[in-house]
Amino acid sequence: MAQQEISCGLDYTIAPDLQACLTEALHANYAFIVSQIVHPRFRLSSLPSGNTVGGFTRSDMILSPQDWNSRVVGRVSGYLDPDSPSPIVQKRHEDSLNEELAYCRGLGLPAVMLSLHSRKSNNLARILQTYFETSHHPTLIWTSVPMVCHRTMRSCDEDNSNEEAWNEPWYWWTKFHECMGWDKRIGVVLEVSADLPSKDVINRWLGEPVKAIVLPTSLFHNNKKGYPVLSRAHQQVVVSMVERDAQVIVSGARRSNIVYYLQYLYRLWKRRPYVVDDPMLSYARGWEDFLQTPLQPLADNLDTHTYNVFEKDPVKYDQYQKAIAQALSDLQMKRKEDMKIQEEDSAVVTNVKEIIPGKNGIVDNDRPFTVMVLGAGRGPLVRATLNAADITNCKVKVIAVEKNPCAVVVLAAQVREVWRDRDVTVIPGDMRQINLSPKADIIVSELLGSWGDNELSPECLDGAAGLLRPGGISIPREYKSYVAPICSPRLWAAARAASPGNAQQIEKNLETLWVVYMQNKHNIAETKPVFTFEHPSEGIKNQDGQEVTDYRGLKVTDNRRSTTVTWEVKQDNVMHGFGGYFDCVLYGKEMLSIVPDTHSPGMISWFPVFIPIRTPLRVQKGDTISATFWRCVNSRRVWYEWIVEVNNHTTPLHNPNGRSSEMLL
């Protein structure tokens, strides 16, 4: 959840008197301090664990339990290298590290900070996994890495050095995180450097679970009044990191009063550029990276609360109203043209009759247009239709079809109370099973899910195709689902952990679409279309090219799909799954979109989906990601399956036969 306030800590490289340090920091309004666990005065014993007799650091009596629990991040001794090439050093340091970790657990510290210095961290990761396996205390591990590797910068030739030097610490972190199984208890602490990398590199960091950034005081310069301030570029890094939940740690020699750094950061956060008019941002507050199971409005009936939320969308129904208005005026135009033909050649009636059946087989200018709202809910699309009729000065007969009995009650009340002078009829029932006459000139529906067809709009509308007259208009007319491969350890770990403790469930969770307002993620490549559906839909044809019909005379459609999408990778990364979106042509040029680049401004009705893959895939610059998605249908249900290939590596097939997730028909 994005913070309302910025949370800052103060780093004490040396803290001879911990109590005094904490008092000073709290006095200056810092929220916490970072300090070494082992007091520099104490030397570590060199014996294997179990043979030492305590006393390697301060007593736990010097601070109150509350302070230890919430105010102190413990830093493990920097010299400890459990991945040392020397087996003897390795074992000694392993014992010492375990001792320090056990002490942190004993003190109940909220987080333990340690540093990575290379890609070699297997043994460190192993020790920490054992720590997690044997500890029920919810310690977080903060893994600090520099933004740039100076060693690489120096050792490489000019051309490549830059990119590699900025890549290298990301590799330290991500290989360590991978080895920890992307555990969500592990976060990264980024030591911000004086020079900053390219936007791509910063964006990649924004996809990582950055728990804190370290700002050395040397990054600040004094402004005219003598107060410490940051460069514009650094300001931006700070703000975008804090937006994603990072805390800020001020570290290093104090060139100013420590109060000034904090005050500056507070001001910076308050003054941050904010997209003022985006209702989505305020609507989504609190829902960032929070996974939800997609609704199944076909199988389940929505509740009042859900209707309440969705009906408040400030944009969606406006768009619908414009689309309906456009459709109505197009139909009216067409009718006028038809009347003109009729006047010019009043003998040839039969032809016209087939197009617009009016009284006595003659085009009737006064006949109201029949608009069926399929899945009317509590009536927002009925309202939009009536408004559109008023605007275009058309007569409409509105038929509201709704299967949810609770919503039908509300609709009926509205007909009695609000729409009593309008021609609105409520038909309770499933749109796939009712038969009405006359047929509709326009059918309007809002059956789309976050991934377009994932709430079974195609099946519903095809089932209701008999309600639309030939040549009639469906709003929406077309919709497409989209995906982009993303890096997001946080979302992946959240999906995996959605039902903890059950390995069978973990597999299911990683074969399920999740609705989520994604924040802590990074796009590995652009967003590309997957499945397209059109309405009225084309029926399938037999080998002679003729449309096949079922026993009711309805076209037989086939809403199974499969598509392979490929991307070229522009930057080394780790793929954890896909962001999923949709866009939709309502009618004419009226669109709805939650695709990031074309998102309907201000529309809040849909969060995207996160589509995980079972095992995250490491990708490198120049690799090709190839993903195949299937939309599978049988008589009772619809589900997706997917598989991803990167070079020679293939994921298992996800969700075979819909074993983990499905939508019921």
Add this chain to the structure above:
Amino acid sequence: MAQQEISCGLDYTIAPDLQACLTEALHANYAFIVSQIVHPRFRLSSLPSGNTVGGFTRSDMILSPQDWNSRVVGRVSGYLDPDSPSPIVQKRHEDSLNEELAYCRGLGLPAVMLSLHSRKSNNLARILQTYFETSHHPTLIWTSVPMVCHRTMRSCDEDNSNEEAWNEPWYWWTKFHECMGWDKRIGVVLEVSADLPSKDVINRWLGEPVKAIVLPTSLFHNNKKGYPVLSRAHQQVVVSMVERDAQVIVSGARRSNIVYYLQYLYRLWKRRPYVVDDPMLSYARGWEDFLQTPLQPLADNLDTHTYNVFEKDPVKYDQYQKAIAQALSDLQMKRKEDMKIQEEDSAVVTNVKEIIPGKNGIVDNDRPFTVMVLGAGRGPLVRATLNAADITNCKVKVIAVEKNPCAVVVLAAQVREVWRDRDVTVIPGDMRQINLSPKADIIVSELLGSWGDNELSPECLDGAAGLLRPGGISIPREYKSYVAPICSPRLWAAARAASPGNAQQIEKNLETLWVVYMQNKHNIAETKPVFTFEHPSEGIKNQDGQEVTDYRGLKVTDNRRSTTVTWEVKQDNVMHGFGGYFDCVLYGKEMLSIVPDTHSPGMISWFPVFIPIRTPLRVQKGDTISATFWRCVNSRRVWYEWIVEVNNHTTPLHNPNGRSSEMLL
């Protein structure tokens, strides 16, 4: 299990009268036939599934249920391409394939055969997974691929074409198998080509689950008498495939009577070169690729049956006897030298006294050597010791220490009945807890497991170190564990499925060592050493370089280990885990080894171990495999952890904190 007989089938490309074909084949002694499921006369409907009204192939009445169940392998229509680039063709073929599969299920066919033609088989794999998910009938899928891809052979330049053309079909198969999750119900059928590939390529196939090989009759030429025979190279392929359980399918135009092909194959199999004198081969028959949990002889007591089996090893106790004899004569030699010194300088006694405490502090030529057998079981090492004493003409006092009360009963009986004129004492108890005087000149033990230290020999012998006099001899003196990365879908799938239905258990199974006589596997790279242990072991030293002792005055040892082993990959492959082995120096030049290149001839006491990895890793020629193994110890138990890296891909850490497998102390 290796077959005693060769099992052959006959392929009918066209079978207008299935019953006649089957009768002919059975009459000629073939075990089964391969035939198309869809009779060529019937055309497939083009409608989506559900809209057809049966009748697309023969009636199931033409054969008896027993014949359908055991004599017919159904081949799906060859033109079906569910991975066609055209979505329409794809869906049509998907429907037809499902129809054919459903028919095979209905007939209860033992196996269905289909062909791969490229690396594109995702949709095929998806359809088959759905088939498995929805079918409880145990159909096997036989996936036929050619040995060589002629398309690649033609399209590539001379230099690379060969290798690539032989690699290509293996890729078709392995990518398909990967996509099927290495399901053990899927096997490969190899169409043997006229030209044969390099030994490496054939060996790689020998690691795959080859269910059958197809021998086109064109491979046979007629010998002088006019009977069909194979070239020597083809003979070798046939024999090595059949040894790994493959059946043989004769296919193509009949240039001879079909009986002759079968008779030739029978003769070939009977005359096959057989390692006559290897007791391991006959001992292991029936145990090929059968996974067993390693014994825990320290935590559990062995039973009579197990003792019976191990005591029969024709080689192991001979080696022990030789080693003990060598040790005894070396000790005797040393004693003689010491006596000489004593005679030359009879004043300096104190020094000698410390080395060999005899009567009155003087070297006593007659004093028997004390040999302690630690973990004596039912006495084979006592016997070996007594034999060695006889051979070297040494006096020995044998002390047999054994913790298993049942074995102690047997030992005591042997002392009463067999060894009554020898100096043998039985001490019941745990070698780590008893205290005896005088101390041993030699301790002999056989505590090794398939992976050397995995039955806790180091902990037992270190715990018993106080029983050996300074300068005394431990037999064994040193042992090493070894690993080689291997490709074996069969072993991996068997480990995974060891306790079906429980996903938690699957994870455990893939973090466990399995004892298994591995046959259907292929070594990706050479066998390399992992951990080494020596006895008597060196104690750990403090920072001043002095050995640390515990409260009993015993050296403190540290049997934790960690080692990183790397290999260069010589051929594209898939790694499923490791083969694990050990070798051991008993004393002097006397060795025991189950490392393939140095295996003690005829020794049967140990099968190797298979160490799986959780997700198989695809490796390419030139890649580096880097594996790190840890041996972890705490006060109650010992366990292994491991992690594998290939280029940028890292497996998760296996068995953190011994969560899935451990050895109890």
